[in-house]
Amino acid sequence: MIIVSLIGLMYVAYKGYNVILFAPVFALLAAAAGGWSIMPAYTELFMVNLVGYVKSYFPLFMLGAVFGKVMDETGAAKAIAHWIVKTLGPSRAIISVVLSCAILTYGGVSLFVVAFAVYPLAAAIFREGNIPKRLVPGTIALGAFTFTMTALPGTPQIQNAIPMKYFGTTTFAAPWTGIIAALFMFFVGIAWLEYRRRKAMAAGEGYGNHTKNEPEKKTNEGPLPNVALSILPLLIVLVLNYILSQKIIPTWSNDMLADVAKLKLAMGATTISAVGGNWALIIALVVGILAAIGFNFGTLKGKTAKALNEGTIGSLLAVMNTASEVGYGNVIKSLAGFTVISTALSGLKANPLLAESVSVNLLAGVTGSASGGMSIALEAMGKQFLEWANAANINPEMLHRIASISSGGFDTMPHNGAVITLLAITGMTHKESYIDIAMVSLVIPVISGLLGILWYTVTGLA
DSSP: OHHHHHHHHHHHHHTTOOHHHHHHHHHHHHHHHTTOOHHHIIIIIIHHHHHHHHHHHHHHHHHHHHHHHHHHHTTHHHHHHHHHHHHHOGGGHHHHHHHHHHHHHHTTOOHHHHHHHHHHHHHHHHHHTTOOGGGHHHHHHHHHSSHHHHTSTTOOSHHHHTTHHHHTOOTTOSHHHHHHHHHHHHHHHHHHHHHHHHHHHHTTOOSOOOOTTOOOOOSSOOOOOOHHHHHHHHHHHHHHHHHIIIIIGGGSOGGGGHHHHHTTOSOOOOOHHHHHHHHHHHHHHHHHHHHHHHHTHHHHTTTHHHHHHHHHHHHHHHHHHHHHHHHHHHHHHTSTTHHHHHHHHHTTTTSHHHHHHHHHHHHHHHHTOHHHHHHHHHHHHHHHHHHHHHHTTOOHHHHHHHHHHHHTSGGGSTTOHHHHHHHHHHTOOHHHHHHHHHIIIIIHHHHHHHHHHHHHHHHOOO
């Protein structure tokens, strides 16, 4: 029944139904089939774990969304992308768009904001270079959905923050592995897209005659913000996150948690090392938001409330989607039938990194969500992965990095929300563009995860 439940969840996600509604439906169907009483399973298991996830990650979802919206409304995100595209020119259109997306996402701007901000520039430079427009979605996906989302150490994207809770790590976990995987994704992804461009142009295919969501040329736009000041908030987030997580917060005493414990809140015992990574990222994003507003105060004038409100409201849907999938995963893992799955994975416990990669990839594919699939896998098997890693003398930082990289593999199946949104933004279809999206954001990232495991096995460097 667990498999039937997973297939059902995947089907409704593919059809575009919201998992906030259907995750509990399929979880409770599986629970009922397993002999559980439905209402206790819903209120005491599904909802408790949903709330626990929101407690841990809502600040990151909210602050990340607000930061991205502020960068969008001020024009800072567009200024950075425009500068890169203008500097490199039409002859380097693909790498220009990839770098524009990469710098923005690595600086903390949300993936969707990046897609909206970069698409008009990408379409214009592809049209100028007579490069097929059908390659635009894959190009944006490579820059926004891959190495800066999961692999590069320090990236503030949620896919790099989730593993901290399970392994006591920070966003800078396993830097060597992350850099190796990121370089592989970048260079092989660029090689694939350039191969596709050359093949299309050799066949006489140009930009194409497109009308759907084709960006209009705007002649009345005001000047874009200063590029240096636009980049500075991104640097502040990255640098402050590093200083706090690596240098300052680790020196704090666990005694500061005593006051919270006295309040007898519904929380488990914790330590600075377990929550310090989240704290560092929260503080860094708050300072980044203030910097983005301060540096572009004149541009944002009159739109501050809009940016803050839209970012906050937008984050609610994102965090609740993932939290519902976490609640679903916790119901499933409590069923007797789950022992079959965990037993199958235990056959790989001699290589915990491979077991983790397989489970995260599969669940990310089923849910169509990188953060949701990874959260389900780590909620269900995180403790076992850590135990197996400790027994094999594997650095827990590798568990963090492989989990993050693997979440960005099978997640971009055709029913993935980001894929559907990206195609809608660009006015393209699955038939026209999905093969390139899949190659750069599914096939290559999966291989890069395996490469990361091989790198650590051979060198011992995390």
